Amino acid sequence: MQSFEIDKNDLLRIKDALEADDAALQELLSEFHASEIAIILEGLPQESRDRIINILPAEIASDVISEMDAESHPEKILENLDPEKRSEIVEELDYDDATDIISQLPEEQQNEILEDLDEEDASNIRTLLTYDEDTAGGLMNTQVIKVNLNASKKEALDTVIKLSEEMEEFYSIYVVDDLNKLLGTVSLKSIIKSKNSIKVADLIQTDYEYVTADTDQEEVARLISQYNLTSIPVVDEGMHLLGHITFDDVIDVLEEENTEDILKISGVSEDEELSGNWREAVKSRLPWLILNLMTAFLAASVIRYFGGTIAKLSIIAGYMTMIAGMGGNAATQSLAVTVRRISLNDLTDNQAYRTVLKEFTVGLINGAVTGLIVLAVAIFYDQNPMLGLVIFLAMTGNLIIAGIAGSAIPLFLKRVGIDPAVASSIIITTFTDVFGFLLLLGMASYFLL
C-alpha cells in the first residue's frame, strides 16, 4: 500500500528533526501527506506544533490545521502565529473549516483574525459563525459551483472551470436563477456531451435533495447516507442557495454521533472529549456515578429490609451478587442491541412491540439456562436443593426483567422524543438490581426460613 501509516519510527524521526534546523525539518515533513502531519502534530506539545506550522508552506499548513481533530485544539496554533502568516493560512482554508476553528477562540481574537483577512473572506466567515455548529449551516461550505439557468453550454463550461479553479475537487453543479434561487442540478458529463446550442435549462435535473441551514447535522448525515449523495445543497427559507455540505463532513458527523452513543450508553456524558484531561472526565462522569449511587441506595435498602434473612442464611450473600450481576449484564446486552437498532433507524412501531417480545423470550431462555447451572451448584456443592430452586427462579425472573427493561425503556424514550441512549446501563441496572434482590431475598425468606 502506498499510504504510509504513521509509525513509531516516523515519530522518532520527527522528534529528532525538531532538534535540528528548519531546513532538515522541512525536508522530512515533505515526505508526509497533510493529514499525516495532522496526526503527528496531535502527539506533539504546543510549541512543536507552532514551529512545524510556521515552517510549512501556507497551503499545506492550512490542510494540516483543517485535518486536525477539534479535540486537539488547532485554534491554539492560530493564536500563536504571527498575524501575516496566520492570514495566509486562514485564507487558504475552506470557509467552513476556517469557521469551525475560529469559532473556538474568544470573540476578541476572532475579530483580530477576521480584520486581517480580505473583505470577502471575512464576511463569508462572519456569516458562517452565526450558525449553530451542529446544524447544516454550521457544516456547510459556501464555496459552490453554480451556473445560471439561462447560460449556454459555453458559458456554463467557462463558469464551472473558473469557479472550480480554487477547489481541489468538486462534486455537484447547482443551477440557480438570477436571484440565486436553487432550481436543480446539472452534471458536468451532460454539459460536455451536449451540443453547442444547448442551454443549461435543457439539461437541468430537478429531482434533488436539499436541507435548510437549521437542519440538524444528524438529519443531514442520514440524507447523505441514505441517498448516497456526494453533496447536498443548503438553502434559506426562500430557496436561495447558501452553500453545500459534502460527504466527507458527514463521515465526521457519523463518527461523532457514534461516539456519543457509545459514551451515553456507558454512562459517560456525551460531551466528554475522548482526549480530554482528568478534570473534564470527572466532570462528565461523576454526576452519573452519583446517580448510580442513589439507585444503589435503593437496591441496598431492599437488602437491608431482608437483613434478618441474610443473617440467618449468610450463604445467600454470594448468590445475591450473582443474580444482580447477571441481570445487569443481560440488561446491557438488550440495551445495546435496541439502542443501536434505533440509531440506525431500523424499527417501525410494530417491530418495537416484537422487539420487546423477543427480549422477553431471550431473557427467559438465558435466565433458565444460567439458572440451571447455579441450581446444580447449589445442589451438589451446597447440598441445598430448595435454595437452588429459589436461585433458579430469581435468575430466570431477573433476566426476563433485564430483557424487557433493556428494550422497552429506550423504545419508550424514543417515542416521547428523548434520546434513547441516555437510558444508559446505569438506569437500566437499577431495575435488575432492585428486582433481582426482591425476587431472591423475598423467595428465600418465604421458602427457606
Next chain:
Amino acid sequence: MQSFEIDKNDLLRIKDALEADDAALQELLSEFHASEIAIILEGLPQESRDRIINILPAEIASDVISEMDAESHPEKILENLDPEKRSEIVEELDYDDATDIISQLPEEQQNEILEDLDEEDASNIRTLLTYDEDTAGGLMNTQVIKVNLNASKKEALDTVIKLSEEMEEFYSIYVVDDLNKLLGTVSLKSIIKSKNSIKVADLIQTDYEYVTADTDQEEVARLISQYNLTSIPVVDEGMHLLGHITFDDVIDVLEEENTEDILKISGVSEDEELSGNWREAVKSRLPWLILNLMTAFLAASVIRYFGGTIAKLSIIAGYMTMIAGMGGNAATQSLAVTVRRISLNDLTDNQAYRTVLKEFTVGLINGAVTGLIVLAVAIFYDQNPMLGLVIFLAMTGNLIIAGIAGSAIPLFLKRVGIDPAVASSIIITTFTDVFGFLLLLGMASYFLL
C-alpha cells in the same frame, strides 16, 4: 425539506394498495424514491416484497434491492422471482451489489442465476464472488472510468463519456497503460481545460492512494475517511486495476464497525444481527452470560470466604452491592472512552501511558467523592463511623481499580493484536467485583470484628 420520510401514513396507504390491483399499487409506488421503497419493503412480509419488486420496472427494482439492508435478506426476493425478470434486475445491479446479494444464496441457486446472465456480467460477478466480503475485493465495484496514458484529449473525453453512460455518477478517472497497470488519476476538469494537443500523460496526477483486493474493509474506510476521498482504486499485486471502492460503501462499513464496537463492549457477539430472531440472540449472548457467571462464582467465593463476617455484620451486605455496582459502572465508563479512542485511531504509545494515568486520577477523585457520600450515610444513619471509613476506602480503591482495568486492559489487547472491544464490560467488571469484595470484606473483618 423535499425528502419525504416514510411515516405511518405512507405505510398504511401501501398496505391498502397491496389489497388493490397492480395498477393502483404501481401508481402509489411511483411517489417514492427507491431507497424509500427499500425501507418500506423491510417492514412487509415476504410475499408483499415479492409482489412489489415484480411490478416495479427492472431499473427501479434493482435500486430497491441494492438499498435493502442485508439483514432483511433481499436475496430471498431473487429466489422467488421468475428467471426472466430476475435476470433483468440482476443485470441492472452494480456488480458489487449483485455479488453481495447473490453470495447469500446457496451455491446451486447462485449458478442458476449466473447462467441466465450475459457472459460478461456473469464472469464479472463470478470473479467478485471469490473475494472475502470484509475485504476491499468484496467491497469494490469493477465498473470504473479509465483512460489510456497515451490517449489524446479528444480520445480521453470520448472514453469518459462512453464509459460513464451506464453509471449514474462517477468520481474518479483512472489512468492505465496498455496492460491495465494503474499509473495515476486525471480530473475531468483538467481534461476539459486543456488544449486539444494535450495528452493524458501531460495531465496525470501520480500522487494517489490505493489498496489491494485483500485489504481489510476497516483499513479502506480509514483511508477514505482520512484522505477525504470519493473513491479509492483496488489493484492486484502487479498493480493492475481491478476496480474501485466509493465513499458510500465506506459509510456503510463505518456503521457496521460501530455497531460491532457497541455490541462487543456490551457483551454481545459482534455477528448478532440487530433484527435477528430470539434464537440468534440467545446464541450470541448466552456464551457471554455463562462467562459472566463463571466470573461471578469467583466473586461469590470471595463473599463466601468472608461468610462469618457477613453473618456477624449483616448490615454490610447492602454496602457490598454498592461497592461492586459503582466499580462496575466506573469501569464501563473508562472502558467506553478508551475503546472509542482506540477505534478512532486516536492514541500513540506515549498517550496510552498517560491515558491509564488519567483514569487512575479520575478513579481516585470519583471514588473519594462518592465514598464520602456513603461515609456520611454510615455515620448519620448507621451511627457507625468506623464502618463508614472502611466503605470509603473500599469505594476509593475499587474505583481506582475500575479506572485502571477499564483503560489498561483494552490498551494491552490492542498492543498484542486482539480487538480491544472484546474487553467487554463483562470481563472488566470481574476485576471490580472481586477486588471490591476483597477490599470491603477484608477491611471489615480486620477493623470491625
